Amino acid sequence: MTLTTHELAALRRIAIRAIEEVHDVFASAAARQPSAPARTAAAGPASPPTIPKPKPRMAFGLAEASQLLGLSRSKLYSMIADGEIRSVRLGSRRLIEASEIEALLARSRN
Numbered sequence: 001m002t003l004t005t006h007e008l009a010a011l012r013r014i015a016i017r018a019i020e021e022v023h024d025v026f027a028s029a030a031a032r033q034p035s036a037p038a039r040t041a042a043a044g045p046a047s048p049p050t051i052p053k054p055k056p057r058m059a060f061g062l063a064e065a066s067q068l069l070g071l072s073r074s075k076l077y078s079m080i081a082d083g084e085i086r087s088v089r090l091g092s093r094r095l096i097e098a099s100e101i102e103a104l105l106a107r108s109r110n
Contacts, residue, residue: 059088059095068101 079085
């Protein structure tokens with residue numbers, strides 16, 4: 001479908017008008033927000049924002065586990081088949097628990 005120059009110009013005007021309306025909505029919402037009270041020296045230094053710690057992963061897919069261990073996926077499959085590392089099947093996915101990866105590394109250190 002090819003648009004004429006007039007149709008393109010009309011679409012552009014509509015898009016610009018929509019963007020201006022969104023801008024106006026955000027600008028009026030910002031104007032209605034009460035401003036934060038000014039901090040005084042007596043109030044002390046501002047505390048840094050807290051960043052929530054991410055929850056540790058419980059399991060990894062074979063591609064992720066192979067990247068973590070620096071092994072190929074085929075090597076990981078052979079280790080699973082040989083019983084060197086255990087995996088779980090969840091639906092159609094095969095996962096390796098994080099604790100199993102840690103145990104494999106601990107066994108390899110000895």
